[in-house]
Amino acid sequence: SYVLTQPPSVSVAPGQTASITCEGNNIGSKNVHWYQQRPGQAPVLVVYDDSDRPSGIPERFSGSNSGNTATLTISRVEAGDEADYYCQVWDITRDDYVFGPGSTVTVL
Amino acid sequence: QVQLLQSEAEVKKPGASVTVSCKASGYSFLSHGLNWVRQAPGQGLEWMGWISGHTGNTNYAKNLQGRVTMTRDTSTSTVYMEVRSLRSDDTAVYFCARGGGVGRSFDVWGQGTRVTVSS
Numbered sequence: 677s678y679v680l681t682q683p684p685s686v687s688v689a690p691g692q693t694a695s696i697t698c699e700g701n702n703i704g705s706k707n708v709h710w711y712q713q714r715p716g717q718a719p720v721l722v723v724y725d726d727s728d729r730p731s732g733i734p735e736r737f738s739g740s741n742s743g744n745t746a747t748l749t750i751s752r753v754e755a756g757d758e759a760d761y762y763c764q765v766w767d768i769t770r771d772d773y774v775f776g777p778g779s780t781v782t783v784l
Numbered sequence: 785q786v787q788l789l790q791s792e793a794e795v796k797k798p799g800a801s802v803t804v805s806c807k808a809s810g811y812s813f814l815s816h817g818l819n820w821v822r823q824a825p826g827q828g829l830e831w832m833g834w835i836s837g838h839t840g841n842t843n844y845a846k847n848l849q850g851r852v853t854m855t856r857d858t859s860t861s862t863v864y865m866e867v868r869s870l871r872s873d874d875t876a877v878y879f880c881a882r883g884g885g886v887g888r889s890f891d892v893w894g895q896g897t898r899v900t901v902s903s
Contacts, residue, residue, distance in 0.1 A: 707887055707888075709889035709890070711829075711890075713829075718879055718893040718894065718895055718896050719821075719829065719879070719881075719890075719893055720893070721889050721890060721891050724888075724889035724891070725889070730891060762828065762829055764829075764889070764890075766886065766887035768887075770846060771843055772831065772845055772846060773819070773831035774831070775821075775828055775829040775830065775831065776828075777828050778828045778829070
């Protein structure tokens with residue numbers, strides 16, 4: 677099955693930039709989606725199809741995808757960005773969606 | 785506004801079955817599919833399967849085939865997800881989420897339903 681790897685944790689000072697990676701074999705050939713989940717809440721879509729933002733998501737959230745790594749970048753980080761972030765792809769060989777293990781973003 | 789409203793929490797014994805519902809509102813139910821995703825305590829997200837709002841066609845995650853069934857009622861815009869032969873490791877929060885088609889993202893999520901499996 678297709679495996680995604682994310683760093684367990686990312687720490688960033690307020691106002692700085694956080695980069696969360698999602699690694700998978702030739703992930704650049706897939707569409708990657710990113711979700712934010714705050715404690716006790718349902719996930720929220722923050723980036724879809726590698727780099728598009730749903731309406732209502734701040735421009736501070738951006739995404740890229742190439743080769744074996746997709747990246748979610750959060751610019752000008754705020755305290756409210758503290759959450760778990762999950763990447764997701766469609767595994768066409770198994771007809772399954774796959775989620776990464778998640779990364780916890782901590783704002784120092 | 786687009787909303788997915790899920791049923792209340794459940795407590796079940798091992799070996800029993802549970803059915804969780806997800807009522808959609810604010811959009812054309814027939815134009816979208818609904819996915820189910822679960823999250824065990826302290827763990828990540830696991831996709832369980834998908835049902836088409838239009839045709840009722842389903843696609844289940846390989847590791848759950850045979851134990852899960854998803855159905856829909858177009859008259860009430862409600863999707864149901866049944867898990868049979870419950871085990872302790874089925875204890876999780878279950879989410880429904882609207883999808884835009886195969887490989888597309890999940891843009892709207894329900895609030896989650898906690899299912900506890902315990903003797």
